[in-house]
Amino acid sequence: MIETDILIIGGGPAGMTAALKAADNSAQVIIIEKYHQLGGQLIKQTHRFFGSKKEQAGIRGIEIAKQLTNRIKEHENINVYTEATAQGYYEDGVLTVSHNNKFIKIKPKKIIVATGASEKMLGFENNDLPGVYGAGAVQTLMNLYGILPGERVIMVGAGNIGLIVSYQLLQAGVKVAAVIEASGKIGGYLVHASKIRRAGVPIYTNHSIKKAIGEKSVQAAEVVKLDDNWNEIQGSEKIIKADTICLAVGLRPLTDLLIQAGCEMAYIPELGGDVPIRDDNLKTTNNNIFVAGDSGGIEEATAAMLEGEIAGLKAVSEVGHIDSNIFTELKRLKDELKKLRSGPEGKVIRQGIKKARGDSNAGKNRYTHLR
Amino acid sequence: MLERTGIPTSDDINSILPDEERLKKGPVAVIECFREIPCDPCYFSCPFEAINEFDDINDKPDLDFDKCTGCQNCIANCPGLAIFVVDYNNSMVTIPYEFLPLPKKGDIVAGLNRKGEKVCDAKVVKIKDPEKNDKTAVITLKVPTEYLMEVRNIKVGDQDGR
Numbered sequence: 001m002i003e004t005d006i007l008i009i010g011g012g013p014a015g016m017t018a019a020l021k022a023a024d025n026s027a028q029v030i031i032i033e034k035y036h037q038l039g040g041q042l043i044k045q046t047h048r049f050f051g052s053k054k055e056q057a058g059i060r061g062i063e064i065a066k067q068l069t070n071r072i073k074e075h076e077n078i079n080v081y082t083e084a085t086a087q088g089y090y091e092d093g094v095l096t097v098s099h100n101n102k103f104i105k106i107k108p109k110k111i112i113v114a115t116g117a118s119e120k121m122l123g124f125e126n127n128d129l130p131g132v133y134g135a136g137a138v139q140t141l142m143n144l145y146g147i148l149p150g151e152r153v154i155m156v157g158a159g160n161i162g163l164i165v166s167y168q169l170l171q172a173g174v175k176v177a178a179v180i181e182a183s184g185k186i187g188g189y190l191v192h193a194s195k196i197r198r199a200g201v202p203i204y205t206n207h208s209i210k211k212a213i214g215e216k217s218v219q220a221a222e223v224v225k226l227d228d229n230w231n232e233i234q235g236s237e238k239i240i241k242a243d244t245i246c247l248a249v250g251l252r253p254l255t256d257l258l259i260q261a262g263c264e265m266a267y268i269p270e271l272g273g274d275v276p277i278r279d280d281n282l283k284t285t286n287n288n289i290f291v292a293g294d295s296g297g298i299e300e301a302t303a304a305m306l307e308g309e310i311a312g313l314k315a316v317s318e319v320g321h322i323d324s325n326i327f328t329e330l331k332r333l334k335d336e337l338k339k340l341r342s343g344p345e346g347k348v349i350r351q352g353i354k355k356a357r358g359d360s361n362a363g364k365n366r367y368t369h370l371r
Numbered sequence: 372m373l374e375r376t377g378i379p380t381s382d383d384i385n386s387i388l389p390d391e392e393r394l395k396k397g398p399v400a401v402i403e404c405f406r407e408i409p410c411d412p413c414y415f416s417c418p419f420e421a422i423n424e425f426d427d428i429n430d431k432p433d434l435d436f437d438k439c440t441g442c443q444n445c446i447a448n449c450p451g452l453a454i455f456v457v458d459y460n461n462s463m464v465t466i467p468y469e470f471l472p473l474p475k476k477g478d479i480v481a482g483l484n485r486k487g488e489k490v491c492d493a494k495v496v497k498i499k500d501p502e503k504n505d506k507t508a509v510i511t512l513k514v515p516t517e518y519l520m521e522v523r524n525i526k527v528g529d530q531d532g533r
Binding site for chain 2: 047048049050051052053058059060063074095129170171184185186190192193194195196197198199200201203206265302340341342343344345346359
């Protein structure tokens with residue numbers, strides 16, 4: 001049995017900042033990460049980050065990943081297990097993990113779940129044809145391994161991921177035939193949209209994909225115009241040639257472990273699906289389990305990093321490493337996060353978080369039968 | 372329409388431009404950031420404090436045209452690549468550029484508008500690509516005066532895909 005103060009599940013932006021905050025305040029920390037390196041989604045983010053200059057804005061995600069990874073590697077209070085997958089949480093607070101083909105047991109005083117999210121799939125005819133990718137896979141292939149997914153791409157979804165991955169495809173020399181978006185508005189930041197538009201990529205709002213066309217792999221897509229109620233407009237079908245269809249239609253929090261541990265969950269569409277009820281310190285209804293980053297609700301990496309810091313600090317304060325600065329710093333972090341979410345782009349997140357604090361009963365008892 | 376197409380309208384553009392008198396005084400930044408997003412690096416990048424301090428990080432940048440010298444420092448600091456510098460008297464526009472290969476000084480490239488359409492030839496007069504810009508090149512182009520407020524991108528050579 002391995003004992004530690006704080007166990008962090010997931011070495012992405014939230015998990016890394018949580019680990020550093022806890023370890024800087026003299027807690028013993030273990031991070032388990034299922035991939036072979038730390039960084040999570042940051043290792044594919046070649047664009048500059050938005051947010052506050054004080055919180056790394058203007059720096060590329062890949063640089064942030066490097067900086068955080070290096071600090072973690074050099075930190076004597078942090079132990080990292082890569083290629084390690086959490087298997088289950090037990091009532092006595094033990095977490096089982098598979099690592100190097102071995103089953104290990106870790107007994108922490110506090111757990112921070114920072115498992116991130118998975119991509120949503122879209123239903124359409126032939127969506128299993130080779131050439132249909134998730135945006136995450138395209139980014140991994142292209143930005144991590146230097147492999148182009150195809151020569152001509154249709155991007156489905158004009159949220160920030162769809163827009164950013166389109167830009168990265170252009171940078172890699174891939175033609176982006178179109179970005180299509182079912183909603184009447186571009187969901188991502190308009191500066192990202194303008195960047196690909198001035199590179200000649202058309203963005204078709206009120207459009208959806210009807211089917212992928214091709215024998216052995218994608219050769220084209222049939223798209224159709226939608227009215228404002230998302231109904232197809234008959235006769236508006238058109239064929240767009242492409243060898244790749246990239247889906248960027250949203251993310252869903254990865255919460256299996258939280259559900260299994262019996263944390264009270266709620267279905268909150270604003271946060272991407274089922275998320276744990278938690279307080280403003282990101283503590284779930286289990287006194288020893290915190291959540292941070294996308295596993296608590298889909299947002300972006302700057303918010304995830306702040307959440308990681310908050311959860312890390314609060315967890316430290318509860319395992320006996322208390323000094324008065326912790327609470328001043330905790331307040332500062334919460335204020336930063338509040339500012340980040342205070343604008344029009346943060347409106348949906350604010351609504352979702354209000355529900356996740358237990359202020360509303362929406363979907364709250366969905367998992368009661370599992371406990 | 373910007374939120375449907377990604378193309379700012381002329382109303383959007385006119386709302387952020389300085390007047391003609393200021394344009395004729397010398398180079399000035401044109402900040403094409405039309406929606407409130409939580410982002411403030413432009414404020415910290417300006418050595419002349421021409422971008423007013425943000426009360427709220429979600430505010431749109433507020434540029435004091437009289438303090439702006441057109442120094443171009445903000446261009447590579449904007450995560451949205453939304454800042455350009457227009458030098459009316461010399462008929463030059465400076466843009467951020469993150470594609471390879473970079474053009475060379477003296478090259479004639481295609482000047483693209485906000486829709487990505489070629490509107491004119493543009494002559495590359497200066498390329499800044501220092502390490503501190505972390506791969507965002509800052510390129511100054513000579514274009515016909517009537518396209519100063521149109522050209523916002525370039526196409527180098529005959530590469531497809533852009």
